[in-house]
Amino acid sequence: xxxxxxxxxERLLRRAQAAKYVVDTYNxxxxxxxxxxxxxxSSEGPPFHAGRFPLYPVSGLDAxxxxxxxxxxxxTSEVDRAA
Numbered sequence: 001x002x003x004x005x006x007x008x009x010e011r012l013l014r015r016a017q018a019a020k021y022v023v024d025t026y027n028x029x030x031x032x033x034x035x036x037x038x039x040x041x042s043s044e045g046p047p048f049h050a051g052r053f054p055l056y057p058v059s060g061l062d063a064x065x066x067x068x069x070x071x072x073x074x075x076t077s078e079v080d081r082a083a
Contacts, residue, residue, distance in 0.1 A: 010058060012055040012056065014056075018032075018056035019034070021061055022061055025062075026066070028068050039054060046061050046063075046064035
C-alpha cells in the first residue's frame with residue numbers, strides 16, 4: 001500500500017528547523033530541546049517520523065501550534081464556552 005501523493009511531497013523539517021518554523025510562523029515559544037522532551041515523555045507534542053533524525057511534517061507543526069494558541073475570543077468570559 002502506498003501513501004497518498006500529497007503526503008509524499010510534504011516538506012519535512014529536522015528538529016531545529018521545526019522549532020524555528022513554529023516560532024517564526026506562529027510566534028509560539030518553541031525550542032529543539034522542548035520538541036525532544038515532548039517526543040520522549042509526552043504525547044502532546046507535534047507528530048514526527050522517528051528515526052536517526054526525527055523529521056516533522058509542516059502540516060503536523062501547523063496543527064500543533066494552532067492547538068497551543070487556542071480559539072479566537074472577544075472577551076475572557078468566552079474562553080470557557082470556546083473550549
